[in-house]
Amino acid sequence: xxxxxxxxxxxxxxxxxxxxxxxxxxxxxxxxxxxxxxxxxxxxxxxxxxxxxxxxxxxxxxxxxxxxxxxxxxxxxxxxxxxxxxxxxxxxxxxxxxxxxxxxxxxxxxxxxxxxxxxxxxxxxxxxxxxxxxxxxxxxxxxxxxxxxxxxxxxxxxxxxxxxxxxxxxxxxxxxxxxxxxxxxxxxxxxxxxxxxxxxxxxxxxxxxxxxxxxxxxxxxxxxxxxxxxxxxxxxxxxxxxxxxxxxxxxxxxxxxxxxxxxxxxxxxxxxxxxxxxxxxxxxxxxxxxxxxxxxxxxxxxxxxxxxxxxxxxxxxxxxxxxxxxxxxxxxxxxxxxxxxxxxxxxxxxxxxxxxxxxxxxxxxxxxxxxxxxxxxxxxxxxxxxxxxxxxxxxxxxxxxxx
Numbered sequence: 001x002x003x004x005x006x007x008x009x010x011x012x013x014x015x016x017x018x019x020x021x022x023x024x025x026x027x028x029x030x031x032x033x034x035x036x037x038x039x040x041x042x043x044x045x046x047x048x049x050x051x052x053x054x055x056x057x058x059x060x061x062x063x064x065x066x067x068x069x070x071x072x073x074x075x076x077x078x079x080x081x082x083x084x085x086x087x088x089x090x091x092x093x094x095x096x097x098x099x100x101x102x103x104x105x106x107x108x109x110x111x112x113x114x115x116x117x118x119x120x121x122x123x124x125x126x127x128x129x130x131x132x133x134x135x136x137x138x139x140x141x142x143x144x145x146x147x148x149x150x151x152x153x154x155x156x157x158x159x160x161x162x163x164x165x166x167x168x169x170x171x172x173x174x175x176x177x178x179x180x181x182x183x184x185x186x187x188x189x190x191x192x193x194x195x196x197x198x199x200x201x202x203x204x205x206x207x208x209x210x211x212x213x214x215x216x217x218x219x220x221x222x223x224x225x226x227x228x229x230x231x232x233x234x235x236x237x238x239x240x241x242x243x244x245x246x247x248x249x250x251x252x253x254x255x256x257x258x259x260x261x262x263x264x265x266x267x268x269x270x271x272x273x274x275x276x277x278x279x280x281x282x283x284x285x286x287x288x289x290x291x292x293x294x295x296x297x298x299x300x301x302x303x304x305x306x307x308x309x310x311x312x313x314x315x316x317x318x319x320x321x322x323x324x325x326x327x328x329x330x331x332x333x334x335x336x337x338x339x340x341x342x343x344x345x346x347x348x349x350x351x352x353x354x355x356x357x358x359x360x361x362x363x364x365x366x367x368x369x370x371x372x373x374x375x376x377x378x379x380x381x382x383x384x385x386x387x388x389x390x391x392x393x394x395x396x397x398x399x400x401x402x403x
Contacts, residue, residue: 078286083344083353085128086285088362090120090341093144095370096153100143100160100174103374104320109160112189113174116144118315121340122247123148125288126215129296133210135183137198138217140175141247141314142187145217149184151177153373163380170383171391192218192225195244199231202242202305213241213299215292221252223266232305236273239304243295244270246309247282253318254326270307282312283338313338 097115104113116123119141126136127148138145147156151167159166160174167177177187185201188194198216205212222228223246235242246266250257257264270277276298281287288310295306313335317324324332348354 080353082128083348084358084362086121086124086289087341087344087348087359088366089124089127089148090285090344091362092153092366092369093120093123093147094341095366096147096156096373097143099370099374100157101316101320103157103160103377108378109174110162111173112140113160113320114141114318115316115320116141116314118335118339119247119249119282119312120144121285121344122245122282122288122310122312124285124340125290126245126292128285129289129292130215131212131296133183133212134296135185135198135201135205135212135214136217137185137194137201137214138187139191139194139219139222140187140189141219142175142177146177146179146184146187149179150182151179151184153369154376157370157373157377158380161377161380162382163377164383164387165376165380169387169391171387192222192227194218195222195225195227195231198244199235199240199242202235202240203238205241206238211241211300213243213296215243215245217245217247219252220246220248220250220257220266221255221260222246223269224260228269232270232273232275232307235305236275239302241299242305243292243299244275244305244307246307247312248309249312249314251314251318251326254322254324256326265309267307267309275305275307276303277307278309280308280310282310283335283340284343285340 093116097117100109100113100115103109123144126145130136136145136149143156143160146167147153155165155167156177158164159168159170159172159177162170162173164170166172167179172178172187175187175189178185185197186194188197195216195218198214201214202216205214216231218228232244234240235244248257248266252260257266263269265279267277267279276295278291280291291308291310295308298306315332315336316322345359348359349356
């Protein structure tokens with residue numbers, strides 16, 4: 001019988017009792033890189049050692065149940081292709097981010113690094129609901145959104161490694177991906193700076209007379225920026241085709257929404273501008289997809305902007321350096337029970353949407369893809385120093401430069 005797989009911050013293994021090259025599971029696992037230690041917490045899928053024997057008993061009873069589930073006729077509202085799209089994209093993002101954490105611990109990734117683990121359903125639901133011509137601009141927790149937009153895991157990983165083959169030639173790092181071909185306008189490092197940028201992109205679409213919209217995403221911390229209120233007012237006044245999304249994961253860095261905002265249901269901010277606004281469950285792709293479709297229909301009808309508060313949760317700290325001690329273990333466990341990757345896989349199997357063999361094939365494909373991405377990043381060259389002088393905006397006849 002196949003043993004239960006689990007995830008910790010270092011790697012995936014089919015050994016339910018050990019990870020990190022044979023070290024036994026504890027609440028925190030030390031991974032040795034040279035003479036340094038890098039501590040990562042298990043994501044919660046692994047159980048404590050005392051539960052292994054009980055799990056083995058449970059697993060023996062579950063085998064027959066799982067076989068029966070795969071023969072059930074699907075009763076899903078969405079197609080098999082749709083569910084597998086969501087599942088594969090979420091799993092790709094999850095595995096990418098886990099390997100990014102490992103690489104950071106090995107000092108192959110430098111600088112800031114904000115991973116998307118736990119929030120994958122947001123990226124999946126957005127991508128399935130948008131049209132190819134629509135634009136997205138977001139903040140710096142953006143690897144998952146970029147991968148959803150079509151940035152390859154090779155180009156993304158190489159960018160984290162600072163290599164010339166990265167999506168922006170190794171010049172942007174973790175926070176500043178950009179992919180103009182698929183209308184992905186970044187990763188932006190300044191809190192809230194992307195809100196007026198997205199409003200401007202929407203203005204351009206309206207000016208050109210297209211039916212495209214711009215998804216403008218930001219975190220709950222940026223909801224207190226003055227630029228948001230200016231942008232909301234302008235967008236409503238001019239009825240711009242912009243979908244504002246606040247990814248509310250509960251914490252602006254280490255500070256909870258409850259401590260920083262009198263209005264804790266952030267979607268209500270939009271109501272002050274008569275902007276259609278609502279809250280969305282961000283822990284499953286179906287809810288996100290449906291909310292995006294509804295908002296997009298409103299926007300494409302020329303009725304102006306829409307505001308969604310997508311309530312989600314990050315399982316890791318704000319950045320790699322954040323131990324997240326401001327949250328209780330019970331709170332994290334509550335949201336890990338809603339893990340979008342696990343619950344979507346369970347739903348697919350329970351409803352007979354796909355077989356265990358098909359799910360395993362997706363897992364194997366993504367595992368190989370991420371390994372290839374890491375190898376590609378490691379083997380790629382660093383940018384030539386001359387690249388400092390390329391890709392810079394210049395105006396030859398700028399009148400205010402004097403010798």
